[in-house]
Amino acid sequence: MRTGTPVTVLGLGLMGSALAGAFLRAGHPTTVWNRTTAKADDLVAGGATLAESPADAIAAAPLVVVCVSDYDAVADVLKGPLHGRVVVNLTSGTPSRARALAEEVTRRGGDYLGGGIMAVPEAVGTADAVIAYSGPRSLYDAHGSTLGKLGTGLHLGDDPGLSATHEMGTLILMWGMLDGFLNGAAILGAAGVSATAYLPIARTAIDTVAGWLPGYARQVDDGVYPPDDGTVDTHLAAMAHVIEESETLGINTELPRLVKALAERAATEGHAASGYPALVEQFRKP
Template structure:
């Protein structure tokens, strides 16, 4: 019995920027049989990909011209502009997906510039380490052209589970800032925990073995907090702000007694106290967000 050969993908792909992530992005397309062109300011970074079948472009303009779908993954948005400005004429009729980390306003400015050159634009934020690209552990948020997202969903699936978060090109970056803020907040709590343990000669690995399951259990409260925040109803019969403020004050006092700094958690205590001073002590812990919200 014979089998039909796999159909060669018809979309040509270009990857500009061959750092740790860019190289893996290009490899993901090569492995699926896509005609893939690569370019990097340091040409040697393309050597391995070329050996595996990629086409090496001599210039960024040549790289853009070679791909129907152009993916950019470089250091920052300024670098994107530096790389693409000499290739502006080649952008017309192309689709640019920018997976460079950045912030909302530069994303909007870049989208306006790219569409001004006659190209389509989609901005993305990648949640993966390079080794997990193309696996169920990776996901990517996109914003900008919904038509581009739908047209190239098959190709986007190769990189990680794609989610479209809005037509504002800056929206993916805004989501990125929000998600990374949660991550860094977790890291701050981890560092505080380890410092307290260390003050009593408890190993970081020992306290972390207990901390990880505790944090996983505590994370189960977040969807409930989110529902309270969205509804604006902070009524609670359990863990209110007053109780938590007392508990946190006791923690900070004990931490100081151990000779450990409290810089990481003092701002949280300030948020609690601000809401209590406004008469909200009996309401849910989640109400602390009201001290952070911008006026609407």
């Protein structure tokens, strides 16, 4: 018997299927829809109901979770009236489009929560999956127990675009870490060291940098950049070494040159003796 709040999931890619599966395992009557119906086979075998159309799926439950490719696809599946429906949009997109969608959902009689999933599909349904939501706090509180079946929920504020804004910041952070690791693996690989052998040192470096973030965050908020772990000039000297060695090894130097160019601008603008967080001023510019 499924006695939880009925839910609908629109979109059954890897993440959408994981969301629907988590609701099913938690005992929620779950209606699903996907343009390619075969993607619903395993969920239907597990107890989900396959709707013939997005409109039928929306009509089947008061809580409608959308996880499709982009906001154009969201617009395609959310056609028709939305009276009495809470739309939880977990599709990636820009904050401005999230706000516009929230206004459209409200105009058509529904309520809107934006969301960003900070997890891989395999983690959905566990506490390791963090899902950030934005929109009216009262709406989040009313449905928090149901949404909690997907993972650890985090409410960011009433602005429906905030979850998308945080997603943008998280994505650039992720790519920065991954590109840094891959560039480092290329340097080590050219010297005959495998990426696997490099991994323990890389993990130590990531943990060390993570420990700096609380202090960096305070400096960014205060706009004061003391050289706690070295000046920008000190970092510039190290950056030059990385570029020189990359050239010697015959590997790509684009990433370290970009990093050095940003630091050089900071130094030229009076931050040569400042701490590294002063580079935030470069990222704030158009």
